[in-house]
Amino acid sequence: MNGFGYAVDALAAWLAGGEPGWIALTIAVLAVWVVPILLLVFPIAALGQILERKIAAAIQRRVGPSSAGLDGPLRFGFRVLLFFLPRARQDRIFAAFCNLRPVRSLLLVSRRLGLGQFVADGIKMLGKEDIVPTGADGIVFRLAPYLALAGAFLPFCVVPFGQHLVMLETEVAALFAIAVSGIVVVALKMAGWGSGSKWSLLGGMRAVAQLVSYEVPIGLAVGGVVLWCGTMDLHAIVGQQYEPGVFSLLGWNVVQSPFLATLAAVFFIAGLAECQRSPFDMAEAESELVSGFNTEYSGLRWGLFAMAEYTEMLLIGALLATLFFGGYQSPIGEEWIVGLPVWLEVPIHGAILGVKVVTVFLVMMWIRWTLPRFRVDQVMRLSWLVLVPMCLVSMFGLAVTLLAAGGTHAGEAFGRVASRPRPDLHxxxxxxxxxxxxxxxxxxxxxxxxxxxxxxxxxxxxxxxxx
Amino acid sequence: MTTDERPGNRADEQVHMAAVDEFLAWGKEHSLFYLLFATACCGIELMQAGGPRYDVDRLGMIPRATPRQADLMIVAGTITHKMAGRVRTLWEQMTEPRWVVSMGSCANSGGPFSKWSYSVLNGIDKYVPVDIYIPGCPPRPEALIDGVMALRERVKRYRTVGERDRTPYIVAGPEAPFGGHCKVPDFTAKKPDGGGGGSA
Amino acid sequence: MTIEASTPSGERMTLNMGPHHPATHGVLRIVVESDGEVVATCTPDHGYLHRSIEKIGECVEWPMFVPYTDRVDYVCAMNANLAYCIAAEKLLQSDPANTFVVPRRGECIRVLVAELNRISSHLVAVGAMAMDVGAYTPFLHGIAQREGVNDIFEKLCGQRLTYNYVTIGGVAYDLYDTAIDEIRRFLDQFEREMVRFNKLVTTNTIFRDRCASVATVSAAEAIAWGLVGPNLRGSGVDFDLRRDEPYGIYGELGVQVPVGQAFAGRKGSVGDAYDRYVVRLLEILESIRLCRAVLELLPPAAAKANDPIGGWQADVGKQVKRPPKGEVHVRTEAPRGEMGYFLVSDGTKALFRVRCRTGSFTAAGIFHHVMRGIFLADVVAVIGSFDIVVPEIDR
Amino acid sequence: MILAWIHDVVEAVQSCVSGMRTTGRFLVENLRGEGGAMSATREYPEQPAEVVGDRQRGHLVNDADRCIVCHACDTVCPVDCFKMDGERDGDNKMRASRFDIDLSKCIYCGLCVRACPTDSLSMTRTFEMDPQHEGKRFLFRRNSKQVDVRFDAPEMERLHALAAQPREALSAEDRAWLDARIDDRGQHLIGIYGLGFFTPEQKAEADAAREAKKKAKDAAAAAAKAKAAAAAAAAAPKPASVPAPAAGATPAAPAAPPAAPGAPPATKSGPDAASGGSPTP
Incomplete structure (x- = not known):
């Protein structure tokens, strides 16, 4: 065991055909760490933008992006594949391909759904002029988006995607996730300061004040779960929520106690604030500060910020699911999945987690297109005078419940042994x-x-x- | 940037560059973020165009508050002499490739104020290069979309990898009129970046 | 214009809000000197949309100025047309030789279109305020509902925004055939939609708390600063020209005037931004009622449909060529408050002086007073709550 | 105080949930396609524009056959978007030899349409600037530098022909010709409706023709007078040699039709709502 989790160990051992050397280990770590991000997080974050615009359109009773289909990328693909042919021939072949009935209807549908919109946005941003404003601090200005992206992606290391798929298994996973996502604060502050614009500065200041304030309720909410479960290991926390039988839903933390449900709500609200989503989007409030910390950002760097925001939304969803909603476990019994072979079980678990995450994602969008924005002082008041007291009361309540329960769960959470089994209540x-x-x-x-x-x-x- | 004098092969004759260029142009065409810039009456119609009835978001156009992130400036409304310099600044703060649509009579020619008013600029094209003029006072949102469709034709012919194409384009002409026939005034003689003022 | 210099320690930051800023409703520049997030001083800088409309009024003939009044306040162009036309009619009628009267059907149609335009203007106002406060969806719903009014006006006079419909002596066209049914249908549908709009924003706690007790203007202050219209009524002053100095057929309609009453409950106070906002919404309801009442009062159409009612082709057209000398000031109640026209005629074809008094002008005058010590985020909410339209300030 | 706190929290949750229910209902309605008439999106470029009412002010056109060049529109126009010129035709009626409407200045207020005594001015229902539908008389390039630049149909054809070739292939003369005509500042959707002479030479020609006609008429009248006087003086029976003054003047008059040669009579087919779906090529 190298501390990288079951998946890494197994893959490395398989690669090396025995005791893994460092090369096999590196390859395995890369494969296991990068693949989930590439397969799960990145596409959802990219599709999230088009999803967001479509949902906004539906809420506002309009059509939404529906002019960019997949024909542009497809044409480009044909051009690259058929590079040896003259352009006219390429065009003819492409036209013939597009006129195939299934392809045509597929292209029409993709156009209607605006599936190519994020491709179009992306390549447009690639082609935009690269500007660092005169008053900006070049290095800080350039570094900030990458840091924001890193801060949003890194916590995914400790999120269990499945029974066998955790990138980094550590006893302090929950703490790690909160701590690492703190990089975003630095990134936003750098963006605000480095831009050399007053609007950006104000936006950066707001972002820092807000993010730091909301670390507290988030930390307390996680603390409540830790108190209940007795471990900080996210994988173990998921294991804690295992309930044998068809009603495995009843094992989830959120139905264990009203205090945990409150903490879930607090976590969700504070999570909204953490990823700068409306109604907490004061940092980039369009109507107040022109565009907040990314006022001066254009092109790809701005795109990176947007990507970071969506990734962070996914992160909040994943953590919420892991901490309160049973992680990757299905709500209708877990045994039928655990019994499956690994190659089948891992994607099913991943998909279940994905569904939970996307649900949270959609609710966040729904909220964004419904609610107005808080004011700075109201955001602070909400954090310190509403969420933190609620957390404290809930933790107190949890402690009382634990004391009253007295007895402990005799069983063993599947997959991993919990460091302390959850209280066994009649x-x-x-x-x-x-x-x-x-x-x-x-x-x-x-x-x-x-x-x-x-x-x-x-x-x-x-x-x-x-x- | 005028790159007429640049040596080397024409970009559109190089097969791979042309394919990339075509792809990039497709992206630009379908993702024209416009600057939320409304001065007067036409601004209301611009809002209506963004509303549910006309919904320019269909065309991949969303409003951006900051010029850095905008590709398209729709000059909607009267521009006075006091405002003209600000429009120019905003245009300079936009990043290339950028486009300007002059919406309505006021921006086209001073419109109702061209004859009598002492304070109105007669045509925004004296300050920024305009790609499309849309007549109307104010134009209907559909007329705006009509102009945007014409602009998209123009964007399609814009070459990222090769030369800058700022040639005039006639909407009703044959397929590609006046390609490369035009002197390009040096609108970028001043440094394009206006500095950190945001949109102040 | 003078702007106070920053304190030497540099603790204050000067922010230029505008002339291009998403929340300034056009090209208003507000120089905000802020201490962090708190506004220390706030100085509006006008003139970015000064189009010399009043000066143009001295150059063109009487009827030719009507299109320009459209552009004085393009959000409620019908009301602006109406104000000028009433003033011009009064000046013409000061000559005993001119004995024309506006036909009753014309008067009814004028009130009808004015109230419909008040609805669409207030929709922009409340929608834009919601957008400034951060809710984008309500704004688009306001815009969508506005299309109903636009459709009616488009059928009525062919334009969606700048109508040039009310003429000196009447209106340019009679109602079209299906107008009455369509207006009724629109009003019914619109009333239902407004309930959902209000559920979405007005009663929302976040929105309410954003606006409650922000930029409170007491009744005495409002009168002293010359606020008019909904801004004045939001401060609890019960004054409406439609009821107190009725023009047209308003006298018969019994206009009910909503006033601010600290709608935000214990967090609010009379005259805050929320009161001004709610007063506008209540005025929308009142306008719906007035429209229905006018449709009841509407006399039957003349034998020939599609004719202009009064006005252009009547003898008024000749009378404006030889107008009497004199001066007149007429004030009407536009959506943004009192819209008054002061006309001086020297007997020539063009007016000697045209001055208009508009609601946004005084509202912008009070900005620096109410914006001291509020949050930066509130500045946009305050601008939205006063519902300024920049050409009304600059003209 | 605690109660107030609890009330605030509960109220906030309630109002937010009610708002989200509202938007959720919007969403469901939209997905089901029952958003109501106010919110049905009109997908304009794909579907033809839905222009309501018959009082539409799309843009302004003049039916030259009915125009009597009375300048009523010019007088009432607040922005001076007309340029007109008239002459008398054979029936001694005023006809427009030049009638330009600068659509970039026009504010579509409709004052001129109301003022027009012969109903020759009208507003189209279409708003799209599509010169193809307006005949060749639609002069569609203008910006602040090109207020008076006007192109005739042959000139337009030459422009398009030259434009089809690469610039390198053009002769120096063609290039200069192009550069003189294309404004380098951008393209134009605005236009001027016009009829009449399109170049100063044509105007001079028309003026000269008119002058010549007048002179011929005067001369004929003078000759007739002289003849009559002579006849009266001589009282000799020579009726055949006297050309009737009227007969001499009338056939000469219609020789100068107002339109430029090669251009079909203006804007007759224009104002119809012809341009439907395709806004631009």
Whole structure:
């Protein structure tokens, strides 16, 4: 065991045909680390942009990008493949190919869906003039987008994509993920400062203030899970959420306790803030700071920032799924997957995680095209006066639940042995763990509504209520 | 940048470069981000064009607030003498390749203010090179899309790898009129980068 | 224009918001001196859209100035046309020889199109404010609903934005055949859509908290600074020219005037940005009601359809060639508040002086007063809540 | 205080969820295609433009046959977008020998259409500047440098012909000819509707013809007068040798049709809503 996880070890051993040397190990590490990113994260992040525009269009009741299909890249492919033919022949062959009925309908559909849009955007950005503004600090300005991308990609190392597919297995995975994604703060600050523009500076400052503030609720939310599970190893946390039988959904952290559900919500909201998504997009607020920290960025560098943002959204989704929603486990029983051969099991687990991640991704987009933006002070207030107290209360509640539960789960989480099994509650205990906090909360909410819940009649009239 | 004097083979005669160029042009054509730049009446129609009814996002056009990320400046509305220099600055802050569409009578020729007004610039083409003029006061969003389609024809012929093509183009002419027949004024004599002011 | 210099320690930062900035609704430049995120001083710089429209009024003949009034306030061009035409009619009628009256059907159509245009103008206002605050979708929904009004106006007079429809003495064309049905249908559909719009933004807590207690203008301040229209009413002053100095047939309609009442609840105060915003929404509802009322009052069409009503081909056309001497000031209630025209005639074909008073001008005047000490992010919300249209300021 | 805090949180969650329900309903409606009339996207270049109403102000055209060059439009136009010139034809009616409408200046206010006594001015329903549909009289290049540059049909043909060849292949003369005619600042969608002479030479020619006609008429009148006087004086029966003054003047008059040679009568077929789907080549 080299500490790189099962997949790396197995691959390296297979490559070397015995005890792996460093070459085999390197190849295996690269293969196992890079392949998931390339296959899972990168395409989704790229497609995310077109998805976002399509969803925005649907919400705004329009069509969305529908002029760029796949015909452009396809034509380019033909040109490259048939380089030995004259252009006219290439054109004729391409036209003939496109007129094949399935191809034609496929191209039409791709055009309607705007599938080529991100290709078009990408190659346009490649072709744009490369500008470093006069007042900018060249090195800092150029470095920032790559750092942002690195900060967004690196935490994926510790996210378990499947039972056998974790790039970096470490006992402090959760801490690692939070710590490494902190690079983004530096990157945004560098972008803001290095641009030499006031709007960028303001955007960078806002980004730093916001990101640093929201590290706290994120850390506390993860801390709550760690408290519950007794480990920081993300893979072990996934293992903790294993529940035998068809109702494996019941093993997920989010249904274990209302406090964990609260923490999931807090994690999601703070995650939105971490990836600078609306309603927390003050750092690039288009209507206030022209484009925030990336005001001066053009072309590919700006594209890298956008890519980093989408990757970070995926990261938040992956962490949310891992910590609270059972990771790569299916909600309808896990045994039927675990029994499969490895080559079948790994993609199925990956797909399940992917579905969860994309769901979070879509909800983030939905939110973006619905809600207005917070103001700077409101963002801070939300973090320190709402989310952090909620986290603290939840952690307290979790601790009380743990104390009350007393007993421990006798079983062994599948795949890996948890360092401390999760508390084993009787079903009555589960019921109590839900009922008591929910009842208290509901009472408080009713009281609060009674005291403060009046709405102005004019507003009621506007929203179709009684006038 | 004028590269008329550059030695070497014509880019479009080199097969691979031409293929790359074609691909790049396809990308540019379908991804014209426009600068959110509305001065007057035409700005409202520009908004309507971005709205659900006309939806220029269909054509891959989304508004960008900062000129750095925009490919296309739609001069929508009256440009006064006080504003003209700012338009020029914005144009200089845009990165190549960049395009300018003059929307509406005011930007075309001063329009209603060409005769009597002392403060209105008679035609934005005195300050920035205009690719497409769209008549109307204000033009309908469909007319704007019409002009954008004409611009896309022009973008398609733009060569990234080879020479800069800023030749005039007649919408209703034959297939490729006036290709390479035009003197290009040196609009880039000043350093294209206006410096860190953002869009201030 | 003078801008205070930065403090020597350099702690203040001067930001040029505009003339091209996504939130300035055109080409307004606001020089903001900020201490971090907090605005220290704020100086609007005007003139980037000064098109000398008032001067043009002294050069062209009376009817030829009507297209220019379209461009004074292009978001509510009908109202701008109407204000000028009423002023010109009053000046013409000051000559006892001129005895024309605007036909009643013409008056009704004028009020109808003015109220429809008020709806579309307020839609831009509330939508753009939502966009400034960061919600893009409501803006596009406002724009989409606006298309309904645009369609009606396009059928009515052939243009979508600059109508030149109201003429001196009447309106340019009669209603088209299916107009009444279409307007009714639009109003019904629009009323339903507005409920969803309000659910989307108006009652949203984030939006409300962004606007509550921001840039509060008390009633006394609003009057002292000369605010007009919804900005004035947002501060709780119950004043509307349509009700208090009715022109046209407004007197018969019984206009109900919404005023600001601290709609944001315990977080807000009377006269804040949220009040101004909600007052606009309530005015939209009122306009819907007025449109329906006018459609009830509308007298039947003349025998010949598609004719101009009053105005161009009537004898008014000849009278404007030999106008009387004199001066007149008429004020009307446009969406952005009082729109007044002051006309001086020396008896020649062209007016001697044209001055217009517009709502955005005074609203821009109060900027530096209300924007002190607010957040940078609030600046755009404040601009949106005052609903300025730059050519109204610069003209 | 805690209650206020709880209320704020609950209210925020409620309002955000209600907003998201609204947008979610929008999304579902849109995907189902029941967005309603206000939001149906018109995919313009693929589908023809939907222009509503018959009072559309697309752009301005003049039916030259009906124009009497009364300058009513010119008087009422706030922006001076007309340039016109008239002459009398054989029936002693005013006809436009030149009528240019500068569509880049025109503000489409419709004042001229209302003022026109013969209804010769009208607004088209189409808004697309497609000279192909307007006959060859649509002068579609103009910018601030080229206010008065006008091209006739043969000139346009030459332009296109030269443009089809690479610049290197052109003779120096052709190149100079092109450079003089193409503004280097960009292309133009705006146009001028015009009819009449397209070059100063043609104008001079027409003027000369008119002068000559006038002179001939005067001379004929003078001759007739002299003849009549002589006849009266002589009282001799020589009726055949007296050319009737009217007969002499009328056939000479229509010799100068207002349009330039080679150009078909202007804009008659133009204003129809002919240009449908294809906006540009």
């Amino acid at each position: 079903w009555l205990g589960h019921l109590a763990a839900w009922a008591v906090p929910v009842a208290i909360g509901a009472c408080l909410v009713v009281m609060a509504k009674k005291k403060h819940g009046q709405v102005h009649p004019a507003l009621q009239r506007l929203t179709g209520g009684r006038s």
